[in-house]
Amino acid sequence: MKYVGRSIARVDAVDKVTGRAKFTGDLNVPGMLHGKILRSPYPHARIRGIDASKAAALPGVVAVLTSKDISDTRPIYSGRPVIALDKARYIGEPVAAVAAEDIRTAEDALALIRVDYEELPAAAGIDAAIAKDAPLVHDDAPGNICGHERVEKGDIQRGFAESEEIFEDTFTFPMVYHYALEPHSVIAQWTEEGVTVYSSAQHPFQVRGDIAKIFGLRPTQVRMVIPFLGGGFGSKSYTKFEPLVVALARKAKRPVKIVNSVAESMLTVRRHGARVRLKTGVKRDGTIVAREAEIHLDTGGYADNGPQVATRAATRVLGPYRIPHIRTDASAVYTNKSSAGSFRAIGAPQVIFASESHLDMIAERLGIDPAELRLKNFLKKGEELRPKLRGMDADLPSSLKTLVRASEWRRRSKKKGAAMGLACGATNAGATPVSVAMVRLLPDGTLTAYAGSTEMGQGVRTVLSQIIAEELNLPIEAIEVGGADTKVTPYDASTGSSRSTTLMGTAIQRAARDLKQQLLRIGAEALRVKSGQIQLLDGAMIAGEMRLTFKEAVERRFGGGGELIGHGDVGPEITGSLPVFWEIGMGSAEVCVDKETGEIALTRYVSVADVGKAIHPEGCVGQEEGASMMGIGHTLFEQMIYEDGQLVTAGLIDYRVPRFADVPAEFETVLVENEDGPGPHGARGMGEGGLVAVAPAITSALARGYGVRIRDLPLTPERVWRALKAK
């Protein structure tokens, strides 16, 4: 292949390095006001009244938004209003917002708003929230359960009865933040025809639908325009405060822009903290017989996609293993904290940290090599993990054998004192299989592609360009993949769940093929050959000595002007059942611990990703390395700490993310390409899988080398030092 499988220069590289690439915060629209949000200082409080009169009277202030202004709107997720109504449910919840001629005036106005709060007892965390007589975050959610998922298979009692050994462990995972470089930014412009929203949103069509529902508009009256995103990682999936900015613009009768500070974005969305209790029954030879899991996820004040995270976690805790008897329960729990939502591989890092650590402990206790234990229990290709899910579509042993080989596991892990661990993860990914795409071949022979995927650094525009280029044998330079604009680009379910290469890739491939058929019909007629005799080469059709460029083909079709349109779509038929693919990530870690300080140095990390087929190998490696670094973050450093309901780690001073110095001295990514994915050329999604193995691999390396098994992340020096002390 000429374009696919090659690490071509990113199509947005020049725009990005020259600063020409525009992000939402860079945009200004005519007559635009600047907005600021007043946030609740209490984790849980009744709002008895708001006096915004002084703020409204401040010169330069155009509108102050409070709950009185949104009585005609409908909530979206689990009672989440556009702005707090009678109650505030977390510190940082928007209770009022100001639109003013400039930011400074908006900020000054916030200070003039008087809110009469009645503080209420708060459900500070999972334990407090699920305790008997806990204060209710939402009156209609008894026990503060916002979502619950149970997975059952076989007979769990019989499973444990048939087991020869039963192990039980509990693990915790901290709340962490995505820390995309670009905080959430939104511009909304309300007109009598509808509303235009520029947003750093990953899922433009979902936000469009939500705004339409909230404000009683038709979806086509809502136009979402998505510039480049400065990273997403799930933090910009679903609808965030777009409705608030829309309501503010509606009231101000002028466009309004709100750009979050980092601290505000941290209060906007985060990863669910989790507690995972696992009970696993095995035969003495390591065969897994039964697993019971109880998972609690800290969703915060509003549901966002918490229920979905619970649903995924209840499955993802099973690992890619054959387990005859299963019962897992996952609960998303309302607490008086900021809302948790999607975060790269939703629900997976939490439960895979637990389940892979647990499996390693079992291996240790049974005296079985961790790699062997996994190989013994892996699902075969096509085998079902649990009912109602599509069977495993990847060759798991090939990934693990690749990891064992690349990491030199057999030699290095057997050395005396070797602090080396490995872990495996498989997640049901790909999300909703609905993507529609269009390509337009213009009279100058260039092609413009319309795809609703959002470019957030993952390289989707480059990959789609490659897929089109390959299908049509058209140089990359002749192809332009634009940004998402719901007025222009056809429907796409979302950009997330590693789905774009596979799903939008398939839609755009089909669109290119539709165009190709049209070109071949024109070519066959022009060159007087059968279309089967035509080869495509560099933007031309070739038959023997004859040649017709695409440009000439358009000219021939229309005589001047015109354009050829190809379209393609993909729906559930792509795989018949979900998941669209299993995303496979495995990794091995080697660590060295400073026993005086407890500080862990990650000396070597090898990551293996089964990508089916790497459309852009360097892009895949970059994604995998980025995911691994993100995993290193939540394993060693990152945690959002609340004190009295207040987030005290709201910025890089207090919230430690991995730095370049934290990159492992030896850091390798190996791609497995069995061309067995459902996407173009056998690709499957990737970019999330690299995240899940890091924490259990490092934790196991620590346990195997230093004899301390830590069940709570992150592995801070203090925690490691205490564990070493307590040994």
Next chain:
Amino acid sequence: MKYVGRSIARVDAVDKVTGRAKFTGDLNVPGMLHGKILRSPYPHARIRGIDASKAAALPGVVAVLTSKDISDTRPIYSGRPVIALDKARYIGEPVAAVAAEDIRTAEDALALIRVDYEELPAAAGIDAAIAKDAPLVHDDAPGNICGHERVEKGDIQRGFAESEEIFEDTFTFPMVYHYALEPHSVIAQWTEEGVTVYSSAQHPFQVRGDIAKIFGLRPTQVRMVIPFLGGGFGSKSYTKFEPLVVALARKAKRPVKIVNSVAESMLTVRRHGARVRLKTGVKRDGTIVAREAEIHLDTGGYADNGPQVATRAATRVLGPYRIPHIRTDASAVYTNKSSAGSFRAIGAPQVIFASESHLDMIAERLGIDPAELRLKNFLKKGEELRPKLRGMDADLPSSLKTLVRASEWRRRSKKKGAAMGLACGATNAGATPVSVAMVRLLPDGTLTAYAGSTEMGQGVRTVLSQIIAEELNLPIEAIEVGGADTKVTPYDASTGSSRSTTLMGTAIQRAARDLKQQLLRIGAEALRVKSGQIQLLDGAMIAGEMRLTFKEAVERRFGGGGELIGHGDVGPEITGSLPVFWEIGMGSAEVCVDKETGEIALTRYVSVADVGKAIHPEGCVGQEEGASMMGIGHTLFEQMIYEDGQLVTAGLIDYRVPRFADVPAEFETVLVENEDGPGPHGARGMGEGGLVAVAPAITSALARGYGVRIRDLPLTPERVWRALKAK
């Protein structure tokens, strides 16, 4: 049929009557400046220098544009620059432009610009321009000929030799103005990515191409957005001062809006004045044997589409008649007047006034009834008018017989003193057959159509909605046809030459059929029937008792979200050769003249249009009546008068257009529907044909009733009075 052939409410009716419909002048973009143009006060002058320093220094002025700023641009038509370079060629030519914070400041700044002119001898009109030693308007156009077309057939000498009678007459036609209610308006916004232009342009894709060429951009870097137009009639076809506004915005580094005054628009474009000399040889029984024509058209300072007008005029002077021997010459002539361009039925009213008056004079001199003379000589269906043109595709006798019947010609024209005349016209219309369209069926079951046709009052959005509705049996309310936006809507050659119903109508019909096939595939699978067994009804597929709505079909295809895209295009294959169709217009007039004043009262006018199939009958009648009224204007009232190169009729005070009081007491339009056009359901274009018969019909009515044959339009009271006096 359920939607086609019905006079449904216009889809833009509510927006228009409530004022919600936006025109370019209504738009404002962020940071927008207002522009004004400094125009030459001389018909012909060398520009020795421009001192814009005082204007540039005026507070509030952001940029002053002169020829120095456009050294990197390329001219488009026959040397027409973005702004005058070394010479000004007509009074009113832009020589400088100012962009300022407000209009008043821009106007004030104009007065501060000093232009050092050297006045040159001017070519004031056709005679002066083609005289020996005439001053040259363009150095590279000897004899001031900007375009010349010769049509030849048979042997003209032999033709005259074989003729029994030879007649020769000369006619003149005034320069007239379109007088669309909305003057030309443009907003341009230049960014490093390209340029966005909002314009009252009829042909967005042509303007896009011109701007790209002028400024060295790729066509996709130029985005043309076209709001509603307040009338066009050709005045907004091709590129007008969009490039000037783009250059000004480029210099100002901010968006700039320029809205013409009526006087400025009159200096921007007009219809070619013409002199037509005709020589026709006939047999005594009225059979036409030979025709020679010499046509001169006053194009003005720059070509615009003058050459094309000459090309059309050279053919259109032949009428829809069988003439064995032909030689016609049409010349577009540069003069030092404002530029002439397209105007409803380009080149036709001028030459058809001449040729039909001439034919009537022949009928009179031979003693043959004018209707009989025409019936005798009409082309048969399929018969060729001249080489290289598609044969006549309409049944001409059926139109004339309809006119004779509806006007009661046989009874009323035979009455003593009857002042009744009739005339026929057939023009090769339809223009370039290149249109591409797209329809998108959204998950809510509504359909959005993307068509590049511009809505300028002619009702194209309504007609396209009807064609889609009919194809899919989908209620009109579920269909939205948006405006032209070259970023969004596929390529369309133009909106003009009566082409949209036929050509864009076919493209959109094909797009709807493409969608229909997709729906039927889904329906057949869902209802377990063959697609042939499915009927469409009100947005649903019906098979026996079973029913699947379009909404359900999208849901079934995708499981949620998604959309179905259909596309269609039309190219030269629609008819194989040009014209795409012949546009047929015939009319009869009855007049009553006040002999004291010479004032003509048009007491009765019957117009017949062969529309093939009326998609929207009331719309067709409205177009025909509007065209007839416009014809009444140039027949009785309108003329642009120049004195010393200065237009002295620049406004409604001095330029007399038809008023409601001028509507004929009896005014009837009859549509001929033989369903033999190339468009959807047998439609052919209309809306221009109603214009061409008016002048010769009225002139002949005057001649027949009052004995004076006037060869020069308009038939002002003075001219008629003098003719009556001279009788």
